[in-house]
Every structure is written in structure tokens, then in C-alpha cells.
Amino acid sequence: MTIAKALRLAIAEEMRRDPTVICIGEDIAIPGGWGGAFTVTWGLEREFDSQRLRNTPISEAGLIGAAIGAALTGLRPIADFQYSDFLFCAADQLINQAPKICFMSGGRWKLPLVVRAPVGASTRGAQHAQCPEAWIMHTPGWKLAVPSSPYDAKGLLKAAVRDDNPVFIFEHKLLYGSSGARKEDNAVQVDEPVPDEDFVVPFGVAAIRRPGRDISVVATHLMLYRSLQAAYELAKEGIELEVIDPRTLVPFDYETVCESLGRTGRLMTVEEDSRRGGWGAEVLAEIAEKYADLLKAPPVRVATYDAPIAASPVMERFAVPDAARIAQAARKMLAT
């Protein structure tokens, strides 16, 4: 099963389980349409009416505001962004409103809101490429999930829908496994069997995707798979990366990372966001501040360079970390 299908299944199951769950977004419920930008809600309009699967104008501020208002008054909305870049059109709703309403009310209003958004460079140029995890991670009041596998996509989305707080879910364009007209060039196949039964993936529990003794590599989304690829190559040289998928950035499972560091003594983060102020910087700072005794070597960040993403596939490939760059950083780390 693909991630797109796993997300679709999670949405359908949650909507069947709880009549207060609704979806709201652009192009999400059009017969003959795409089912959102990357097919996640494709076909759901055959089962759910236009109240519960609510197609909106191109009004990001309006649709997130609407989702907030609905969440305050008894519904459990899942709001859909076509591209993460567009979330800045709703910056007031995402930064000033959603994560502060429970707080400003002294804990008297709850806000069971889910916002989903696709991240990642995909040869579309600078305004359809960003990975804004750090913007949301920086803002108190959000929980933040970053599923990289179909199983996690289903389980984390279900957990998000049942959470009484605002939850952001970033998904990666090249990992969806979208098909037909929405098929992505350079997509990575991450299909896996996903159980039909109801399950959730709890927040704040990282998964070790590959055990290794030399470097603890924390990576998300596409960078997780490129790190695994680098680990495969490096194994031939006798270098063993331990690859950790945090699954959620807020809350962040420092315990698993520290356990891993107890074995490796070396920390590397790999992210597709630009390097300055990305989530990797936060993880490194936290480990350096609190657990420096676990580190045998200075920690390392691998990230996209500090420039917007160019449209040229050649330039995009240069800017975004690939397995070779990750492997090179690992070799350099072990050489010092």
C-alpha cells in the first residue's frame, strides 16, 4: 500500500468512526478531480457528502480559519494544503490563532484540528518545494508529525484526528506513491502492507530503521530513505549507520536518540529544509546542551543549502542532500 492510499484509508476510517470528523481543502472533493494535489482524498466524494468533504475556494487563510472555528465548536476537521509553501498564506491562522487559542483561554477551549501539507523539492521550483517543519516546530501549541512510511502515515493520522490539540502533519511529495495524472517523477517506492484494522502510532516514539554502531543518523521523509541508501553503501566500507526516524518532531523522542548515542557517540541529522534554523539545528542544540557527555565527536547537520530551490533539475539535485553527500559527511565525521 502507498502512503497516499494509507492516508486515504485513515481519513475514511476516522470519518466512518466519528461523524464529527470532516475534511476541508482545495480540490479535495471534485468528481473527476485529483483528490487534493496528491490524490490523498481521491474517490472519497463517492462516500461522503459535500458537508463532510468540503471543497473550498483558493482561500488558505479562510479554510484554516474555518477549520479552527469548526474545531472549537464540536467538529474534528482535517484541513488540507496542496503544498506546504501555501501555508504562509494562512500564517495568521497557523501562528497567531490555532496554537494560541487553548492557551489564551486558560485551557478552556480545546482545538482538535489536523492540518496536512506536502513538503519537498520536486522540480517545481522555489514556491512548491519548501519544508517548513521548523516554522511549526518553533511555535508552541502545535504537535508535529512527519510520517515516512504507509504504516506510520495511517497510524499517525489516526492519532492526530483523535488528539484534542492542533496537529500538523507534513507528508513528502515523492513518497506518496501517487499514481495516474499525479504521478511524480523521481518518486521513491515505499509501499508496504498496512493492516486493515484500527491502530494508531503514538506520538513521541521514534523508530530505528536500521541498527548500526558508528553514527546515529536522525532523518525524516525523503532524507530518511537517502540516509538508508547511504548506510547501505557505507556498510560495504565497514561503516555502520544507525538510522532513526523520529516520526514526530513535537513531541520529539530524545530518549531513543540518546540510547542510540550511547552506542555510537556520534550524531548526524539529515533534513531537506535549508540548514539555517532547521529542525536539525534544534536537535543538535538540545543534545549538545543536555547530553554532551554522550558525544565523542562534534555533531553534524546535513541539510539543503541556504538558498531557495531552483527549478532546474540539475540545480535542485545539487542543493538537496543525496546519499553521496550523506555518506561523505559520515566518512568525514569518522575520520576526525
Next chain:
Amino acid sequence: MRVLELPQTEQSRAPLPAPEKALELYRTMRRIREFEDRVYDWFQAGRIPGTVHQYQGQEAVAAGVCGHLAREDYLTSTHRPHGHAIAKGIPLTEIAAELFGSPAGCCRGHGGSMHMGSPEYGMPPASAIVAGGVSIAVGMGISCQMLWPGRVVASFFGDGAFNNGAFHEGANMCAIWELPVVLVCENNFFGASTHITLVNKVLPLSERARSYGMPAETIDGNDVFAVFEAAGRAVARARARAREGPSFLECLTYRRCGHSRRDQNKYRKFDYQEEEAHWLSRDPLELARKRLMREGLAAQSELETIDRAVASEVQEALDYGEQAPRPQGEEALRHVFWEEGE
């Protein structure tokens, strides 16, 4: 004033509601005025922390609209929310305690002057971002339509919000989905210090709102009976089973106070003196008093009895707020996330 015809006192022909309701509207306005005047005094004397954006002069709008709302109806408000909170029924003691940052406040001291609200009265913390409440009202309207038929949402905002994109996105969504929302624009002629004629090519604003496909009208927002009458029609449309949908009310009104804490309204003394004098001569409380007495709904002594009762109620509320316990500093870290059992 080029484009807007200013309402004249003698034009007021709005029907009067039943005597009991008419006096209730007057009492609500008096509670707001008295509260705001005392808060002003206490704030200037340094007894209240933070900032305040006050509502003196606009009382007829909150009172007239909320006169139609039940406790379970919803309301979104702005950086100037005291009047809306009072008119919606949140106890004065809780509003006062909130001004002092007390855990006894309606937001436990986490909200303050600009974020008044209470789940018991259908009012989430007011949004101090101009137009921030409008799209939230859209979502509340969706909930009413799907879960709570018969409930309505009143979304209050100023003339300044009308030129913010969030208003237009929200207004359009209200219209396309026929949501039970009443969009209440309090046009007090100034966005902070900028006059409406400097930032609008088309006035009245209702003309632009109508283009979204909803009934829109401009009314005398200092005549509480005119507001009550127009809001009655808008709320009835919103409550109707047949999904008659949203309405837009532009209530022309005026601040009798500054924009915020120590503002002296100096910008009104330049090009807008006549307009200011016109509005200051039309105090909504005085207009209501005169009409109630002229038409025999209340004797002067009855109104004075209300005034005295309200004055002591407000005094007690502010005393309560000032003496209410203050939080521990560590409370600053609570309620970032929802706590079960709330």
C-alpha cells in the same frame, strides 16, 4: 465626508421592542459604558496592567446584536472586546478579574483585555489580529449547520478589517455555503488613526459586502433600536431552517474614547472636526434614554435606578478583580496543550 451620509438623530424611526426588551438593551449599554469608564479611570491611575482598547460610543452595536443571541449562540470578537463580552453575558467579575491577570478571570489571566472569551457563553478568546475572527466564524457556522441547527454566529469586526483579505475570504465562504453567520461591521470611521475615506474608494462598505451575494445594509449604529431591528432580521435569516444564510450589517458608530490606552484622538482635530462633533452629540445612551422617556417606556427615575444599580455592580466587579488572587509565575507554562478533565 464625501460618500457616507451621517445618520441624523431625528431620522431614528426604528420600531421599539417590547418595554422589557427595550430596558434590557439600555441596561446592557449602561453596563458597558459604566464598566469602560471606570476601567479607564483605573487604568490611567495605574491600577490595571497591560493595555486596553475601549468601547465607549459603540455600545448600541454590541447591545443591539447580542439582544438577539442566546447563551449557546457563538460570537467572535476583536482587540476591542469588552463590550461584546459584557453583552454576551460573561459576568463582569470574570471580565474584571481577567483585566487584572487573575486565575479568577474568564481566561484565567492567560488572555487579558484583548482576548476576552468564555466557552460558557459561546465566545472563544477574541482575536486581536484585525479580521482574525471572521474566518473562525465561518467554521463555527459550519458546526451550527452540521451539529447545532438553529444556532447562529455573530462575528464582530471594525471598518479596518474590511480591507483585510481574511475578511473577504471569510465573507465569500459564508455566502457560498449559506452559513448562519451575521457579519457585524462596526464602522467607527477610523482604523487606529486612519480615516475611512483615506483607505476606501467605495463607501458605504455594505455596497461592497453585498457583492458577495448576501443582504447587506448600513444602519445607524448609535441607535440601539435600529441595530436591534436590523440584527433581528439578520439573525432570523441565520436561524431559519431553510438555510437563508449570512447577512452583513454595517453599523455606523464612533469611538468616544481613544483607539487604545492613552490615545487622545488628535488626528480627529485636523480634517474631521465637524464629523467628530456630530458624532459626539449623538451618544447612544442619551439617544436611547430620550427615546424611552419620550415614548413613555420608562420614567427618568426608572432609568436612574438602573444606572445606580449598574454603577454599584461595576464597582463590585472591579473591586473583585483587583482583590482576586494573582497566579504563580509557573502558570505561564500551562495550557499550551489541552489538559484532560477541563
